[in-house]
Amino acid sequence: MELKTFRLYIRDLREDDWTKMKNLFIDFNNSKYAAYDRPLPTEDIEVEKLTKQFAESGLFFAVFLLDKSQMIGYVCFHKNDEKYDLGYCFHSAHHSKGYAYESTKALIDYFVKEYNVSAFTAGTAIDNIPSCKLLKKLGFECVSTECISFNEDFSFEGGNFILNLQNKSNHKLQY
Numbered sequence: 001m002e003l004k005t006f007r008l009y010i011r012d013l014r015e016d017d018w019t020k021m022k023n024l025f026i027d028f029n030n031s032k033y034a035a036y037d038r039p040l041p042t043e044d045i046e047v048e049k050l051t052k053q054f055a056e057s058g059l060f061f062a063v064f065l066l067d068k069s070q071m072i073g074y075v076c077f078h079k080n081d082e083k084y085d086l087g088y089c090f091h092s093a094h095h096s097k098g099y100a101y102e103s104t105k106a107l108i109d110y111f112v113k114e115y116n117v118s119a120f121t122a123g124t125a126i127d128n129i130p131s132c133k134l135l136k137k138l139g140f141e142c143v144s145t146e147c148i149s150f151n152e153d154f155s156f157e158g159g160n161f162i163l164n165l166q167n168k169s170n171h172k173l174q175y
Contacts, residue, residue: 007066008066009067010103012055012061012062013062015052017055017062018052021054022042023091029042033125057076059077059079060074061103063075072094072099074089075103075104077120082119083117084120100134120165121161123158123161124159124161126156126158127157145157
């Protein structure tokens with residue numbers, strides 16, 4: 001699968017993308033938002049293995065600048081019954097430029113058109129303001145919160161978001 005937006009090139013993640021993924025993982029693990037997720041591996045063998053697993057799922061997509069010079073992030077989905085759970089990770093050098101919105105919106109539109117998906121879910125820490133803003137801009141609504149902990153020393157309020165397109169007539173993105 002390949003998609004192009006005005007600024008981005010999006011394609012299926014490949015096994016040989018592992019060095020690019022390692023760069024994203026290292027950047028993410030050094031961000032203030034890493035506390036709200038499980039740590040990502042940074043050792044070559046672990047990154048290669050995880051990238052292979054992600055690529056084989058068919059639900060992970062590499063996001064590049066349009067000239068394909070640089071992978072700036074990835075968008076992924078996890079199928080959960082008839083819904084698809086959205087995830088994403090973008091290198092911090094490319095935050096606050098609209099790339100996450102542009103790519104996730106294009107992929108949501110693709111899944112709606114190609115697979116007739118009518119509902120998406122997502123979860124993020126309520127204190128992860130940029131992620132909450134992105135989900136709301138995409139049309140998601142926070143339907144509940146829960147206390148989440150990935151280790152004994154830190155817990156946080158996580159938001160459960162849903163995008164239900166059954167009642168929305170025009171969800172097309174204008175790039």
